[in-house]
Amino acid sequence: MRISRRALLSLFPTAPLLAAALPPAGAAAAAPAGHARLLANTVAVFAGTPESNARPEAAAKLAAIDATAGTRLAALDGAGQGELFRGLPLGTSDSNLNASFQYLYEIALATRASGGPESGLHGNATVRRRVIDGLSWLHDTYYGDPARGYYGNWFNWEIGISSHVSRTLVLLADDLAATRPDLAPTYVATMDAYLRNGENGDVDLDSRFHTGANLADITMNRVLQGAVLGDDARVRKAVADQLTVYRTIDPYQLRHGVTDGFYADGSFIQHASVAYTGSYGTALLARVVQTLKIFEGTDHLQDRDLAGVVRDWVVNGFAPLIFEGWMMDIVRGRAVSRTTTGYAAAATVVEAVTDLSAHMAGADATALKGYVKFLKETSAAAPDPAGFVSPVTVVRHADILADASVPAADLNAESRNVAFNAMDKTVHRRPGYAFALARSSTRVSKYEYMNGENLMPWFQGDGAHYLYLSGQDQTRAFGVDYYTAVSPYRLAGVTAPVETRRTIPELYGTLWYDNPEAGFTSSSEAQNTYVYFPRGTNAFSGGASLGAYGAAGLVQADDAAYAAKQAGTLPDDFVAYRNAEATKSWFMFDDEIVVLAAGVGDPAGRAVVTTIDTRIADPSDDIDVTGELRDGTAWSGTGTAPLAWLRYANAAQGTAVGYVLLDGPRPTVALDTVTRSRRVVRAANPDTPVSKKVFSLSVERPAAALAHALVPHATEERLRTYADGPVSVLANGVRLQAVRHTGLGLTAANTFARGTHRAGRLAIDGPASVLLRESRDGTTDIAVADPTTLRHTVSVTLRGRTLRADAVDDGVRVSPVPGGTRVDVDTWHSYGRSFTARLRP
Template sequence: MPLSRRALLSTLPAATLSAMALPLRARAAGRPAAAGGTTASGAAAGEAHTRLIANTVAFFAGTPDSNARPEVRAKLASIAATARSRLAAMDGAGPGELFRGVALGTSDPNLATSFQYLYEIALATRAPDGGTPSGLHGDTDVQRRVIDGLIWLHERYYGDQSKGYYGNWFTWEIGISSHVSKILALLADALAGYRPGLAATYVASMDGYLRNGEDGDVDLDSRFHTGANLADITTNRILQGAVLGDDARIAKALADQLTVLATIDPYDLRHGVTDGFYADGSFIQHASVAYTGSYGRGLLTRVVQTVTMLDGTGYTTDDRLVRVVQGWVTDSFAPLIFEGWLMEIVKGRGVSRTTTGYADAAEVVEAVVGLAAHATGADATALKGYVAHLRQTSAAPLDPSVFVSPVSVAAYADILADPSIPARDLGPAERHLAFNAMDRTVHRRPGYAFALARSSSRVSRYEYMSGENLMPWFQGDGAHHLYLSGQDQRQAFGVDYLTAVPPHRLAGVTAPVETRHTVPELYGTLWYDNPERGFTSSSQAQNTYVYFPRGTHPFSGGASLGAYGVAGLVQSDDVGYAAKRAGDLPDDFVAYRDADATKSWFLFDDEIVVLAAGVGDGAGRAVTTTVDTRIAAPSDTLTLTGRLRDGARWSGTGTAPLAWLRYGNATRAASVGYVFLDGPRPTVTLDTVTRSRRAVRLANPDTPVTKQLFAVTVERPAGAPHTSMAYALVPNATERHLDGYAGRPLAVLANTTRLQAVAHRDLRITALNAFTPGTHRAGRLSVRGPGSVILRETPDGAMAIAVSDPTTEREAVTVVVRGRWTRAVAADDGVRVSRVPGGTRIAVTTRHAYGRSFTATLR
C-alpha cells in the first residue's frame, strides 16, 4: 500500500527536507556538510556534475536507444522541424531582431521568445537522430550560431541590468533563465571549446535579475519564490551549478526546492507561505487561488524532472521524495482528471486558454510516466496502471509527441504495450472529494463527474491577469461543470464554453443582470495603474483587489461521508467592493457588487440536489440563477422535454411550472435531467450564439465560435423580493427516471439563509448546512451552527455521521441525533459521543481542522 502523504510528511520535518539535499557521496565518506548542504569537491563532484548534465540532455533530447524507437519519430521530427523554422527566422532577421518578426528592445515576451528559439535550435543539435537523420545532430556550426546568438542578446538586450527588468517579473526571473539554463547544459561542451567564459557571464546576469530574491539567490520569505515558481527557479539554479561546477549552488537550490514537499499547515506557515499542497489534496498558488491544474501541474513536472536530473549523481532523491510526489498524483491530480480531461475549476486564469483539458492532462501523464521510472514495486505498478487507465478512458487519444522528453515517449509506449499492467484509476469510481482548503468540491460516479467552484474570505473568487480570463467575475460563486461519461469534453466545456456562455449565466451561478467591463476596457492597460496608491503590476494591492480578490464571507465548505457529501456557500462581495465601499480605494477604481444567495449542494448517487435561499439583490437589480448551461455544436440534434406540475407533458422553450425537464443531445448520446422541487417557475432557452475566443483572452486567436446554447434559469426582475428554490441535477436521466421523482425520494427539510437540509429516503441520508449561530433542527438532527452534517442510517440501526466547520473559525461543532441512544463503535480523534435526554450527542473539536470532516460510526 502506498504511504499516505500525511503519514509520509510527518516523517519529513524542515530539517529533514534540508538533509535530503546532501550528496550521498559526502555522507557516505563521513564528511561534514556545509551550510548549503554539501562539501563534496574534486573528482567526485566533477563526476556528479557531468552526470547531472548528461541526465538533463538525455531528458530533453533523448538517448540513442530512445530515439531509435519508431514511437519517438514524430517527436524527433517535431524537434527538427521547429529548429529549421527557427534557423530560417534567424536568417531573415531585420534590424533589432535576432529572429524575423520578433522585435527587441521594449517587449519582454519577445526577448523571452528569442531565448526560447535559441533553445529549440540547440535542442535539435543534441537529439540523437535514431532512424531518421535530421542533419542537425552534432552540427557544431549550428551550435556556434546559438552561442553567437546568446552573445548578441547579452550585449544588446540582456546584459545591461539598468535597461532590463521591464514588463513582467516572471520573464526575467524565470522565463528567460529557464531557456538559458537548458541551453548552457545542452551546449556545455561546445561552450567550453568556443566561449568558455559565457556560462559564468550568463549565470551572473541571471543572479542579477533575481530581484525578488536575496543577494542573487532564492529568498524563501519572498512571496514570489513559492510553489511552482520556486520549483522553476531552483531547477534552473541546479543546472547552473552543474554547468559551473558549483556544488554549493546545487545543494542550496535543491534544499530550497525540497521545501515544496512540505504539506502546508495554515496554522503554522513556514516563511508565511500558503502556496503548495494541503492535507486534503488542495493546491494553492498566488496565496489564494485554486491552481492544481496549472501551477500545480508545473510544480509536479519540475519536481519529477529534478528527480530525473539527479539520478545517479550522488545527490539524494531519497525514495521518500518519490512517495510524496506519488501522493500528489493520487490525492490531488487523479480526482481532478475525468476520462482524460483535467477539470476547469483548478486552472485560475488558464481556464481561458485554447489548449486545456486533454492537453493539460497529457502533461500530468508525462510526469507520472517519469515518476513511475523512479518508483518500485506496487507503487510503480499503480502509477503505470493509472497511465494505461487514462489512455483507455480518454475520448481524445493522447499524442505523446507533445511530451517534453523523447525518453518519456518511449516509456509511455512501453507501459501501454505491457499486458501485465492493469489499467486502473488511482481511486474508486464512486467518490466524493471535499477540497475545502481551496474551496472546491468534486463528486464522481461511473457515469459522470460534478465539479464545483466555491470561494470565501480565504480563497479567491476568480483569477484575472495579463489579459487572460477577461470576464471571470462569477467563476467562484458556485459555478459547476457537469461532465458526462463517454463524451468528448471539448464539445461541452473548455475555452468554447467560456466563450459562448455569458459570464452571468455560467452553470450554477446567481448573478445580477448588468453590464460589466473587463480590466483592459476599464483602464486601458492590463492592470489598474496607480503607483501612488500601490497599484503596479504584481503589487500586493493589484493582487488583492484586481488579479485574484477573495470573498468576504467565511462560510464555504462541507462534510464528506464516504462517497457522499454536502457543501455550502454564502455568496459574498469580494474584498475590492468592500474596500471601495469603505472609502479605502481610489475614486476611479471600479468594483462590482455581487448578488445575494445562500446555497447548498447535496451530492448523492443519481442526483445533485441544490438549495438556494435569500436569492435576490440588495441594490434592486434583476438577478438570474442559472440551474445549468450547456453548449452543443450547431449540427447537434437537441431535444427539450418535460412534465408540468399538473402532470401534463411539455416540450420546447419558455417559462413554465415544470416538475422536471430533460435536455437530450441525440447526436452525442448525452442527457441531463432537472427536477424542480420548489421555487419560482424556471425559464428554458435555446439559442445559437457566435463569439470570438479573443473575448475571454487577448492572446487567443480571433476565432469565431458558434454554439447552440441551452440554459435553464430562474429569473428575478428588478425590485423583486428575495426568494428560495430547490432543484436536482440528474446526469444521464431518462424521462422514466425523472417521472420517478414524483414518488418523493427527495425531501427538502429546510431552505432558509439560516438552515438548508435535505433527506434522501432511498439512501437513508439526511444532510444539512447550518449557516448561522444557534441551534438548528432538521429531521432527527440538531446542530449548533455554523456547521455541516451528513448522516446515513442502515436498516440494522447503525449509522455513520460526518461533521465539519466550513467557516474554519470554530473551536467545536456539536450535533444531537434524536431518538434511541446509540454508542460509538468507531470515531475519529476529536469526536466525543455521549448520551443526552432523548438522543445522542456528538461533540467534535474542529479547532485547527481547516474544514476537514470528522466521522463516527454509531450503533
C-alpha cells in the same frame, strides 16, 4: 513621489555585481563528478539517450525536435535589423526576447538529440557555434545590462529566459568550455542580477514570488547553472530551497508566510489564494518529476521519499480532478480562457506519472502505470507522446501501454466525493458523470484575471458548477468555447445581478489598474488583492464528505475589492461591483445532486438571475427539450412555465441531463444560437468566431427559496418518479438547509448561523455541515465539518435511541444524553476537514 520599478533598478550598479559573481574562467572543467552526472542526466531528460532514441516509438518526437530547429534556423537566417530571429523585434518586448532565447534552446536541443532524421543537425558544430554566437549577441545587445532590462512581465526575466538559457548552457557545456569559457559564468551572473524578487541574486524564501511552481522553476534553473559552473554550493542551496516545495502546507503554521503548495486534503494553491492544480499545479508536477530524474545517481536526494510525496499528490490532488482525460475547469485559473484544452492539461499529468512510475516499486508502480493506461483508454483526446518533453518518457510510455501484466485502472474509486476545502472546490464522481463545484471565501479567490486573460471571470467562484458526462468530447461542452458562448452572468449554478460589467481593459485602457501613487502597479500586492484574484468576504464555504457522499455550502457575498471601496480605502476611479446575495447548498448522492438556495436577492434592488444549468452544443446538434408541468401536462420547447421536471438531450453527443424542480418560482427555458469571438475572453486569443447552441434553465427573479435536483443521464421515466421519489427537502432557509434521501438512508444538512438547528433526527449546533446515514443493520455513520474554519467545537445530537461509538476519528467524542446521543467534534485548526464516526446501538 514614487519611483517606478524600472527606474529603481537603474539605481543599482551592475558592473561590480557581475564582476563579483564571475567564477574563474574554465570553472566548469573543475566540476565534481556529481555535476557531470547532473549534466548527463539533464541532457538525457531533454534530448534522450542513444538507447531511447534508437527505439521506433521515439521517431515522431525526434522528428518534431528536428523540424522545430529547422524552422528556427530559417528564422535566424531571415532576421532583420534589431532581430535575432525573423518576426521577433527586440528592444521593447520581453516576450520576444524570451522567445529568442527559446528558439536558441530548440536549435541546441536538435544538435544533441541523436537518432533523429538525417538533417545534419545532430552533432553539428557549426550550428552549435551559431547558437553560441546568438547567446553572445543577445547578451551584449539586449540582455546583459539589467539596468536597461526588466520591462514587461517579471516572469520572463526571472524564470522564462533563465530556463531557456540554463538548459542551453547544459546542452552546449562542452562546446562552451572549449570555445567560450567566459560565456556561461557571464550569463549566470546576469541571471542572478535579474533575480530582483530574490535576495542578493539568490532565492528568497520570504518572497511572494518564490513559492510553489515558480520556486521549483527558479531552483531547477540554479541547479543547472551550478552544474555547468562546477559550483557545488549553488547546487546544494538550490536543492535545499526546492525541497521546501514538497512540504504539505499547514495554514496554521506557515513557513515564510507561504500559502502556495499542496494541502493535506489534496488542494493546491498558487498566487496565495487561487485554486490552481490544473495549471501551476501541473507545471510543478512536471518540474519535480524532472528533479527526480536529473538527480538520479547523485547524493542530493538520498534518504528522502520524494517520489512517495509526489505519488500522494497524484492520487489525492490530481486524479480526482481528471475525468476521462479532461482536467476540470474549476482548478485552471485564468488558463480556462486559453485555447489549450483540459485534455492538454491532463497530458502533462500523464507524462509526469509515466516517469514517476519508474521511481516507484511494487503495487505503487503498478497503480501508476495502470492509471496511464486508463487515461489513454478513456480520454476523448489521448495525449500524443510526441508532445512529451523527453524521448525517454515517450519510450517509457510505450512500454507501459505494451505491458500486458499491468491492467488499466483509475486511481479514483468508481464513486468518490472529495471536499477540497483548502481551495474551496468540491468534486463528486460516479460511473457516468462527474460534478465539479467552484466556491470561494475569505480564504480563496473568487476568480483569477491577469494579463488580459479570463476577461469576464466575475462569477466563476460563486457556486459555478460543471457537470461532465461520460463519453463526451469535453471540448464541445466546456473549456474556452463554454466561456466564449455562455454569458458570464449565466454560468451554470450562478446567481448574478442583472447588470453590465466592463472588463479591466475597458475600464482602465490597460491590462491592469495603473495607479502607482495608490500602490497599484502590474504585479503589486494591491493589484493581486483587488484586481487579479480578489477573495470573497464570506467565511462560510465548505462541506463534509461521508464515504462517497457529500454536502457543500456557500454564503455568497461581495469580493474584497467592493468591500474595500465601500470602506473608502481604494481610489475614487477604481471600479468595484456589488454582488447579489444567496445562501446555497449542494447535496451529492448517487443519481442526483440536490441544490437548495435561500435569500436570493439584491439589497440594491437590482433584478437577479439564478441559472440552474447552462449547456452548450454544436449548431448542427439536435437538441430535444421536454418536460412536464406540475399538473402532469406534457411540455416542450422554451419559455417560462410551472415545470415539475425538464429533460435536456443532445442526440449527437449521446448526452442527457434531467432537472427536477422541487420548489421555487417558475423557471425559464432558453435555447439560443450564439456566435462570439474567442477574443472576448482573452485578448491574445485568435479572433476566431465560435458558434454554439446555448441551453439554459434559470429563475429570472429574486426568491425566498429555490430547490432542484440535477439528474445526469436521466430518462423521462426516471424524472417522473421524483414526484414521489427519494428526495425530500427538510428545510431551506438562510439559517438551515437540509434534505433527506430515503433510498440511501441519508440526511444532509448545512447550518449557517449560531444556535441549535433541527433537521430530521439531527439537532446541530451551527454553523456546520453534517451528513448522517442510517443503515438497515442498525449502523449509523456521521460526518461533521466546520465550513467557516473558525469554530473550536461542533456538537450534533442524534435524537432517539442511545448509540455507542464503534469507530471514531481523533477529535470525536460520543456520549449519551437524555433522548439521544451527542457527538462532539474538535474542529479547531482542522481547516474544514470532515470528521467521521460510526455508531451502533
